[in-house]
Amino acid sequence: MIILLTGCAGFIGYHAARTLLAAGYQVIGIDNLNDYYDPALKRARLIGLQDIDGFRFHQLELTDHTALNAAAAGKGITHIFHLAAQAGVRYSLEAPRSYIASNITAHLNILELARHMDGIKHVVYASSSSVYGDRDGGDFRESDEVRAPASLYAATKISGEMLAESYARLYGIAQTGLRFFTVYGPLGRPDMAYYIFIDKVLRGEPMTLYAPDEMQRDFTYIDDITSVFEQVLSCPPAPQNGRAHEIYNLGNSSPMRLYDLVGAIEQACGKAAKVNIAPKQPGDVSRTFANIDKAQRDFGFNPRTPLAQGIKNCAAWYRDYADLSTS
Numbered sequence: 001m002i003i004l005l006t007g008c009a010g011f012i013g014y015h016a017a018r019t020l021l022a023a024g025y026q027v028i029g030i031d032n033l034n035d036y037y038d039p040a041l042k043r044a045r046l047i048g049l050q051d052i053d054g055f056r057f058h059q060l061e062l063t064d065h066t067a068l069n070a071a072a073a074g075k076g077i078t079h080i081f082h083l084a085a086q087a088g089v090r091y092s093l094e095a096p097r098s099y100i101a102s103n104i105t106a107h108l109n110i111l112e113l114a115r116h117m118d119g120i121k122h123v124v125y126a127s128s129s130s131v132y133g134d135r136d137g138g139d140f141r142e143s144d145e146v147r148a149p150a151s152l153y154a155a156t157k158i159s160g161e162m163l164a165e166s167y168a169r170l171y172g173i174a175q176t177g178l179r180f181f182t183v184y185g186p187l188g189r190p191d192m193a194y195y196i197f198i199d200k201v202l203r204g205e206p207m208t209l210y211a212p213d214e215m216q217r218d219f220t221y222i223d224d225i226t227s228v229f230e231q232v233l234s235c236p237p238a239p240q241n242g243r244a245h246e247i248y249n250l251g252n253s254s255p256m257r258l259y260d261l262v263g264a265i266e267q268a269c270g271k272a273a274k275v276n277i278a279p280k281q282p283g284d285v286s287r288t289f290a291n292i293d294k295a296q297r298d299f300g301f302n303p304r305t306p307l308a309q310g311i312k313n314c315a316a317w318y319r320d321y322a323d324l325s326t327s
C-alpha cells in the first residue's frame with residue numbers, strides 16, 4: 001500500500017501515520033498546518049514522523065485541488081486515508097465557513113482525485129459520532145437514521161458521508177467511513193475537554209464543566225482505534241446494492257460521566273480539580289454511546305484501554321510537553 005494520508009499533522013493523523021509506517025507502508029502526508037490550535041504542536045508531531053523511512057510530507061491546502069492533484073501525481077498511490085477536517089463542535093458556531101471549506105470542499109477534492117487517478121483501491125475517511133445528534137435511548141448504531149445534526153460540524157460530517165455515498169454509486173469508488181467517538185491520547189487536541197482539564201489541574205487553575213450532571217461521553221483511547229487502521233485500509237468493502245461503501249462506529253462502547261473523567265485526571269495528576277459549573281453549550285450533545293458490533297465482526301475491533309490508564313498516559317505526556325514536570 002502507498003497511502004495518501006490527509007491531516008497527518010493532526011492528532012489522529014499523526015498516530016495513524018506512525019502505525020502505518022511501523023507496519024512497513026509508505027505514507028504521503030498532507031496537512032495545511034492551520035492555526036485552529038497551536039501549530040507548534042502540529043510541527044512537533046511532524047518532527048516525530050519525518051525521520052521514519054517511507055514518510056513524505058506536503059504542506060498544502062486541500063481546498064486547492066490543483067495543488068492536491070499535483071502533489072499526488074505519479075506517486076503510485078493505492079489508498080487514501082482522509083482524516084483532515086475542521087474539527088470541533090463549538091468553533092463551528094464561530095467560524096462556519098471553515099467547516100464548509102475543510103469538511104465539504106476538501107472532501108469533494110479527495111473524491112475527485114480518487115475518481116480521476118488510476119490505481120486507487122480504497123478511500124477511508126473520518127466521520128464522527130456527532131452525526132447521531134442529541135438523542136436519548138440506547139447505543140448508537142450505524143443503521144440509525146442521522147438527520148438531526150446538533151451543530152454545523154455534525155452537518156458537515158453527515159454531508160461527507162453523503163458525498164462518499166454518491167461517489168460510490170456513480171464511480172464505483174470503494175469507501176469506508178469511520179465514525180470516531182471522543183478519541184483521546186498523548187499529543188492530543190488542545191481544544192478537547194480532557195486536554196484542557198489536564199492543563200488546568202496541573203497548573204492548579206479552575207476549569208469549567210458544562211452541564212456535568214447530564215454529560216456522558218464514550219471516551220476512546222487512540223491506540224484502540226489505530227490498532228484496526230491497517231486492516232480497515234487493506235479490506236475495501238465488498239460491493240452491495242451496486243456500491244462498495246460501509247460505515248463503522250469506532251468507539252469504546254462504554255460511556256463515562258464527565259465526573260469520571262475529572263476523577264481520572266485528578267488521580268493521574270495527583271491534584272484536586274477546581275471546578276466551576278456552567279449550563280450546556282449550544283451544539284453540545286448530552287451523550288455518545290457506540291454500538292461496535294459491526295467493527296468487532298469485520299475487523300476484530302476490541303477497545304481495551306481503561307479511561308484511568310489512557311488519561312494517565314495523556315497526563316504523563318503533557319507534563320513533559322508543556323514542561324510542567326514540577327507541577
Ligand SMILES: NC(=O)c1ccc[n+]([C@@H]2O[C@H](COP(=O)([O-])OP(=O)(O)OC[C@H]3O[C@@H](n4cnc5c(N)ncnc54)[C@H](O)[C@@H]3O)[C@@H](O)[C@H]2O)c1
Pocket residue numbers: 006007008009010011012013030031032033034042060061062063082083084085086087088101102106126127128129179180181182183184189
Ligand atoms: N479526535 C476526535 O475525538 C474525533 C472525533 C470524531 C471525529 N474526528 C475526526 O477525525 C479526523 C481527525 O481529527 P483530529 O482529532 O486528529 O483533528 P486535528 O484537528 O488534530 O487534525 C486535523 C488536521 O487536518 C488539517 N487540516 C484541516 N483542514 C485542512 C485543509 N483544508 N487542508 C489541509 N489540511 C487541513 C489540520 O491542520 C489538522 O492537522 C477529523 O476528520 C475529525 O473530524 C475526530
